[in-house]
Amino acid sequence: MSEPHDAPxxxxxxxxxxxxxxxxxxxxxxxxxxxxxxPVGTHxxxxxxxxxxxxxxxxxxxxxxxxHLALRPGEAxxxxxxxxxxxxxxxxxxxxxxxxxxxxxxxxKEIDDRGVRxxxxxxxxxxxxxPERSIQIQNALGADIIMAFDECTPYPAExxxxxxxxxxxxxxxxxxxxxxxxxxxxxxxxxxxxxxxPHLRESxxxxxxxxxxxxxxxxxxxVGEGHELMCRVTEHCAPLLPETKPRYLMGVGxxxxxxxxxxxxxxxxxxxxxxxxxxxxxxxxxxxxxxxTNRKYRRDAYPIDVSCDCEACAGGFSRAYIHHLFAANEILxxxxxxxxxxxxxxxxxxxxxxxxxxxxxxxxxxxxxxxYAKDAGGKSAAKDAQLPL
Amino acid sequence: MSEPHDAPxxxxxxxxxxxxxxxxxxxxxxxxxxxxxxPVGTHxxxxxxxxxxxxxxxxxxxxxxxxHLALRPGEAxxxxxxxxxxxxxxxxxxxxxxxxxxxxxxxxKEIDDRGVRxxxxxxxxxxxxxPERSIQIQNALGADIIMAFDECTPYPAExxxxxxxxxxxxxxxxxxxxxxxxxxxxxxxxxxxxxxxPHLRESxxxxxxxxxxxxxxxxxxxVGEGHELMCRVTEHCAPLLPETKPRYLMGVGxxxxxxxxxxxxxxxxxxxxxxxxxxxxxxxxxxxxxxxTNRKYRRDAYPIDVSCDCEACAGGFSRAYIHHLFAANEILxxxxxxxxxxxxxxxxxxxxxxxxxxxxxxxxxxxxxxxYAKDAGGKSAAKDAQLPL
Numbered sequence: 001m002s003e004p005h006d007a008p009x010x011x012x013x014x015x016x017x018x019x020x021x022x023x024x025x026x027x028x029x030x031x032x033x034x035x036x037x038x039p040v041g042t043h044x045x046x047x048x049x050x051x052x053x054x055x056x057x058x059x060x061x062x063x064x065x066x067x068h069l070a071l072r073p074g075e076a077x078x079x080x081x082x083x084x085x086x087x088x089x090x091x092x093x094x095x096x097x098x099x100x101x102x103x104x105x106x107x108x109k110e111i112d113d114r115g116v117r118x119x120x121x122x123x124x125x126x127x128x129x130x131p132e133r134s135i136q137i138q139n140a141l142g143a144d145i146i147m148a149f150d151e152c153t154p155y156p157a158e159x160x161x162x163x164x165x166x167x168x169x170x171x172x173x174x175x176x177x178x179x180x181x182x183x184x185x186x187x188x189x190x191x192x193x194x195x196x197x198p199h200l201r202e203s204x205x206x207x208x209x210x211x212x213x214x215x216x217x218x219x220x221x222x223v224g225e226g227h228e229l230m231c232r233v234t235e236h237c238a239p240l241l242p243e244t245k246p247r248y249l250m251g252v253g254x255x256x257x258x259x260x261x262x263x264x265x266x267x268x269x270x271x272x273x274x275x276x277x278x279x280x281x282x283x284x285x286x287x288x289x290x291x292x293t294n295r296k297y298r299r300d301a302y303p304i305d306v307s308c309d310c311e312a313c314a315g316g317f318s319r320a321y322i323h324h325l326f327a328a329n330e331i332l333x334x335x336x337x338x339x340x341x342x343x344x345x346x347x348x349x350x351x352x353x354x355x356x357x358x359x360x361x362x363x364x365x366x367x368x369x370x371x372y373a374k375d376a377g378g379k380s381a382a383k384d385a386q387l388p389l
Numbered sequence: 390m391s392e393p394h395d396a397p398x399x400x401x402x403x404x405x406x407x408x409x410x411x412x413x414x415x416x417x418x419x420x421x422x423x424x425x426x427x428p429v430g431t432h433x434x435x436x437x438x439x440x441x442x443x444x445x446x447x448x449x450x451x452x453x454x455x456x457h458l459a460l461r462p463g464e465a466x467x468x469x470x471x472x473x474x475x476x477x478x479x480x481x482x483x484x485x486x487x488x489x490x491x492x493x494x495x496x497x498k499e500i501d502d503r504g505v506r507x508x509x510x511x512x513x514x515x516x517x518x519x520p521e522r523s524i525q526i527q528n529a530l531g532a533d534i535i536m537a538f539d540e541c542t543p544y545p546a547e548x549x550x551x552x553x554x555x556x557x558x559x560x561x562x563x564x565x566x567x568x569x570x571x572x573x574x575x576x577x578x579x580x581x582x583x584x585x586x587p588h589l590r591e592s593x594x595x596x597x598x599x600x601x602x603x604x605x606x607x608x609x610x611x612v613g614e615g616h617e618l619m620c621r622v623t624e625h626c627a628p629l630l631p632e633t634k635p636r637y638l639m640g641v642g643x644x645x646x647x648x649x650x651x652x653x654x655x656x657x658x659x660x661x662x663x664x665x666x667x668x669x670x671x672x673x674x675x676x677x678x679x680x681x682t683n684r685k686y687r688r689d690a691y692p693i694d695v696s697c698d699c700e701a702c703a704g705g706f707s708r709a710y711i712h713h714l715f716a717a718n719e720i721l722x723x724x725x726x727x728x729x730x731x732x733x734x735x736x737x738x739x740x741x742x743x744x745x746x747x748x749x750x751x752x753x754x755x756x757x758x759x760x761y762a763k764d765a766g767g768k769s770a771a772k773d774a775q776l777p778l
Contacts, residue, residue: 043717044710050700050724073687073713081690087710298462301470311439316478320470321433324462328432331720335439 009187009214011246015357019238019265022356025215025246027093027144028185029085032060034246034267035349035356037258038095039275039342042068044078044088047275048334049342051089056311057339058346061093061144063270066137067102067129071122075140083142095145095270098134098176098191101219101251104152111151113168131175139183147217148176150191155225162195165220166204169193173208187214189248195220196229198236205240215246215268222251222271231260238265255284255348255372259365262352269349274341279334281326284344288372292337297323310343312336398576398603400635404746408627408654411745414604414635416482416533417574418474421449423635423656424738424745426647427484428664428731431457433467433477436664437723438731440478445700446728447735450482450533452659455526456491456518460511464529472531484534484659487523487565487580490608490640493541500540502557520564528572536606537565539580544614551584554609555593558582562597576603578637584609585618587625594629604635604657611640611660620649627654644673644737644761648754651741658738663730668723670715673733677761681726686712699732701725 008028015022023034039046039054042065046054054062064084069075078087084094100116103109109118115130134149149172153165173190180188190208194200208216218237221230234249241247248268249261258269274284281293285305290297292304300319304312312322317336325333348368355364397417404411412423428435428443431454435443443451453473458464467476473483489505492498498507504519523538538561542554562579569577579597583589597605607626610619623638627650630636637657638650647658663673670682674694679686681693689708693701701711706725714722737757744753 043713043719045714045717045719045721048720048724050704050721052700052704068717072716073709077688077709080688081707081709086705087707089705089710299466299469311441315439315441316475318470318476320462320466321476321478324432325434327461328434328457330432330434331437331723332434332439334720335437335724 008185011215011244013243015353017356017359017361018263020262020352020356020361021265021267022353023246023267025093025267027061027187029091029093029144030060032093033350033353035258035262035352036061036268037345037349038063038268038270039345040065040270040272041088041090042272043072044069044084046338046342048279048331048338049275053311053335053339054090054342055092057343058350059342061095062090063095063097064088064141064143065099065102066096066134066141066147067099069096069141070099070137071120075137079140079142083140085142093145094143096138096141096143096147097250098147098149099129099137100134100147100150101152103129104154113171115149131172132179135176135179135188139180139186143186145187145189145215146180148173148188148190150193150219152223153193153195153220155195155220155223155229157195159195159197159200162193162197162200165193165195166200169204170207173211177211189213189215189217189246191217191219191250192237192240193220196225196233201233201237202240205237209240209242213245215248216241217248217250217268218266219250221249222253227254227257227260230257231264234261234266235264255345256369258345258348259352259368262349262356263361263365274345275338278337278341281322281333281337283337283340286368286371292319292323292333293326294323304337304340305344308340308343308347310340312340397574400604400633402632404742406745406748406750407652409651409741409745409750410654410656411742412635412656414482414656416450416576418480418482418533419449421482422739422742424647424651424741425450425657426734426738427452427657427659428734429454429659429661430477430479431661432461433458433473435727435731437668437720437727438664442700442724442728443479443731444481446732447739448731450484451479452484452486453477453530453532454488454491455485455523455530455536456488458485458530459488459526460509460516464526468529468531472529474531482534483532485527485530485532485536486639487536487538488518488526489523489536489539490541492518493543502560504538520561521568524565524568524577528569528575532575534576534578534604535569537562537577537579539582539608541612542582542584542609544584544609544612544618546584548584548586548589551582551586551589554582554584555589558593559596562600566600578602578604578606578635580606580608580639581626581629582609585614585622590622590626591629594626598629598631602634604637605630606637606639606657607655608639610638611642616643616646616649619646620653623650623655624653644734645758647734647737648741648757651738651745652750652754663734664727667726667730670711670722670726672726672729675757675760681708681711681722682715683712693726693729694733697729697732697736699729701729 010026131149138146151165151168297319399415520538527535540554540557686708
């Protein structure tokens with residue numbers, strides 16, 4: 001076995017436009033193009049979609065949650081059944097988070113330099129997550145990209161708390177690397193913490209960059225700080241990371257968040273928004289987000305977005321029909337809305353990538369945001385819609 | 390417009406084996422082969438499946454419920470949006486029931502010769518369903534086959550109640566025919582009532598046959614009478630109906646029910662069992678029905694049924710994975726189990742049809758039932774499974 005950040009991982013930059021980048025990351029389960037958006041498969045399944053439907057949206061990589069899979073069905077079982085790719089029938093690249101974000105979000109937990117102790121919400125037993133244990137679980141799951149176990153600083157946080165987060169995160173990455181040393185088929189990404197404190201972000205990034213990891217994430221965002229602060233943190237952090245490595249902004253976000261972050265040089269995203277919103281009937285269109293459960297869509301014969309080629313829109317399902325499915329509590333409503341939203345996100349990042357390669361990213365972003373803000377899905381708007389995507 | 394039972398409807402018998410039949414029924418939206426099983430799309434959607442997934446199971450006709458669609462979204466809206474085929478994106482044949490079964494199942498209703506009055510469960514208003522109103526709704530929905538509004542006799546029922554059911558059913562079919570007279574693109578099927586009383590079934594069938602309808606159903610079954618009585622009623626009723634018309638056994642049933650009824654000469658079935666059972670994790674295999682939620686499937690690497698070619702089984706999803714999806718309350722569990730069960734039913738009727746055409750229906754049925762009863766899905770059973778289907 002080789003060192004964790006040897007081949008088979010390779011990040012190739014294929015275009016630049018200002019700070020925005022277009023690239024391609026090779027993994028043992030194939031490559032994904034960047035900017036990339038990862039649909040979230042918390043329990044090893046993207047909610048309300050088959051893997052084939054996920055693939056059909058253009059998604060090339062998915063995310064699964066270490067914390068949830070360790071609790072149920074347990075990483076040993078997943079490993080016995082051939083690893084996460086076989087288990088969930090996704091033969092493309094997979095990224096697992098470290099479980100850190102989830103355990104730090106638990107209401108009751110004990111944290112120290114060793115790790116985090118908490119109660120298992122499935123069987124009530126007491127459990128511990130440490131850097132070593134997180135890597136052990138992620139090794140067993142077998143994702144292509146695995147994440148360092150970090151201390152995710154909440155927002156707002158005093159500087160002292162943010163400093164502790166950076167200190168622990170840097171201590172824990174060393175332990176993660178040691179635990180992971182014998183697996184060459186999984187790339188371990190480090191995570192920059194430091195909350196909203198520029199000098200803390202800098203010192204954290206600097207220390208991580210010195211480790212020459214195969215990729216870097218910006219963590220401690222999407223924790224309630226809002227669009228503006230998220231932008232400021234991202235704009236500050238991205239240039240601290242090596243040009244030659246992929247940059248992942250964790251848990252972000254809305255379409256406008258993604259476009260801002262791509263503009264700052266981010267390559268990789270994950271977020272539950274497209275699937276979670278879909279299950280409550282909230283869908284994205286090039287004119288903005290609309291709630292299909294709203295009574296005004298009861299008689300609307302148009303597809304969700306006339307410019308969309310997803311299974312729901314190209315399949316001719318009307319807003320009125322999907323409105324009806326939600327009113328009747330039919331699962332097909334969630335299926336169609338999820339498929340649409342995930343496809344919307346894939347078109348968004350694919351269009352951003354094309355714009356970067358064609359040196360027109362700023363214009364693309366401006367045009368998208370103008371159309372997106374204008375009118376959230378009125379019938380006439382949908383009818384006239386042009387296709388900036 | 391022509392009379393309701395002119396072309397474009399045509400039933401062609403393509404094989405016989407004892408009383409069992411293989412046929413083909415042509416409708417304005419294409420033909421379906423018989424014996425046929427209709428997945429149920431209560432609110433205009435087969436639960437947890439896209440129309441494309443339903444088609445991929447081999448289903449050629451689906452059923453939708455007049456009562457539920459009249460309440461929500463209302464037949465006028467469905468008609469405005471192009472009719473039920475366009476609304477639910479199913480371009481093959483559709484059958485709608487009359488709503489009778491649903492309103493007779495309501496806890497509070499008033500029945501007289503005119504029709505049934507009840508409270509609208511969606512908006513609380515008071516509503517009435519009559520033969521004329523049922524046909525009006527079904528005309529607006531636009532299914533290829535529509536059903537007469539009948540009085541469905543509950544089980545058990547005194548003879549006097551069953552007699553009243555037959556009298557009303559026969560009075561109401563005349564009113565249905567009159568209301569439907571101007572639509573030639575929808576075939577109106579009559580329904581034989583009479584509970585478990587042979588002479589009532591006979592007089593009802595005789596009167597309906599005299600009307601020369603394009604098809605006939607046996608109603609008042611699957612109302613709690615059990616397999617044996619259902620068989621006796623079906624065996625008695627089927628030969629009372631014309632050889633040249635399709636025979637539909639309403640709301641039936643389990644695989645063993647279907648095979649018995651096909652043996653008595655039934656051509657058409659509908660039932661919520663495959664989709665409803667699927668959503669609780671109960672799936673059909675050639676060795677019997679198994680509950681995937683059972684702990685014994687937690688580590689089972691086999692597909693639901695190794696002999697199956699459905700999206701779930703051929704797609705390589707393990708019992709362990711689907712068990713996990715149900716444990717984690719993931720919608721994908723219901724999607725995969727529904728797809729499997731509907732495919733199981735389609736293979737069952739397609740295999741029965743092939744056996745009829747090859748003059749080996751009794752042997753097929755015997756072999757199927759022997760394998761089916763033997764062992765409900767033990768791992769070794771699944772491993773060794775041969776393919777009687």
